[in-house]
Amino acid sequence: MTIESDIKKVVDDIRCDYEIGVFTLQTIFDRHIESIESLKNSGVEYLTFCRLLDLEITEKHFQNLIFRAKNKKSKSNIADKKKDIFFDTENASVSTWKTEFPDVSERLVSEILDCGFTLEDSIAWCDVAGNRSSRTLRHKFNEMKLSKARKAKYSTGE
Structure with missing residues (x-):
């Protein structure tokens, strides 16, 4: 797969979740943050996602959604590590x-x-x-x- 097709898939998945109307916007970003971060690490800018998604939100709101999703993911990873502690x-x-x-x-x-x-x-x-x-x-x-x-x-x- 190419980066363009990966971007299209993530954007389509987010739009689909948004259009269904079952999830809050934050929940949608929480669910897709790993894919967004993976593409970000490949050189895709957050602003690109914001423009392609066209969710009628400001860039600042978009940045806040990303920030909160990353924080939740980080806290979740820490909690999972604490749960799975095994000592040598x-x-x-x-x-x-x-x-x-x-x-x-x-x-x-x-x-x-x-x-x-x-x-x-x-x-x-x-x-x-x-x-x-x-x-x-x-x-x-x-x-x-x-x-x-x-x-x-x-x-x-x-």
């Missing part, structure tokens, strides 16, 4: 952590792993405390993180 440390996923700590959050697991601690370390901390809850885990993790930071500070001679 012993191939432990959040669901594995939840078998040991049912109320643990992905954020806490991520922080623990980022500091170099493992699931086994976390279990040991909580077993010593006699309580396997995310609250105890957070408390013990903060203690261990502080202890680790102190050791690092004194070992570097600061």
Whole structure:
């Protein structure tokens, strides 16, 4: 396919969605932003789309629609990445952590792993405390993180 045929397809798809009248203009742009961005990366200017679509909107309105669609896509990608987090440390996923700590959050697991601690370390901390809850885990993790930071500070001679 050529760029011209790609542009025509995207423009026709957007016009079709617009003429059906089921979707809001923002929703239409949200649905087609990846195609628009792909063509933009191939050298097609947004202004070209604005003129070809002839949707009776100002250029500023068109730019706002693109901007909001790109932001939604970006936020959606970030949320998807957070959902699909799997950690390399012993191939432990959040669901594995939840078998040991049912109320643990992905954020806490991520922080623990980022500091170099493992699931086994976390279990040991909580077993010593006699309580396997995310609250105890957070408390013990903060203690261990502080202890680790102190050791690092004194070992570097600061």
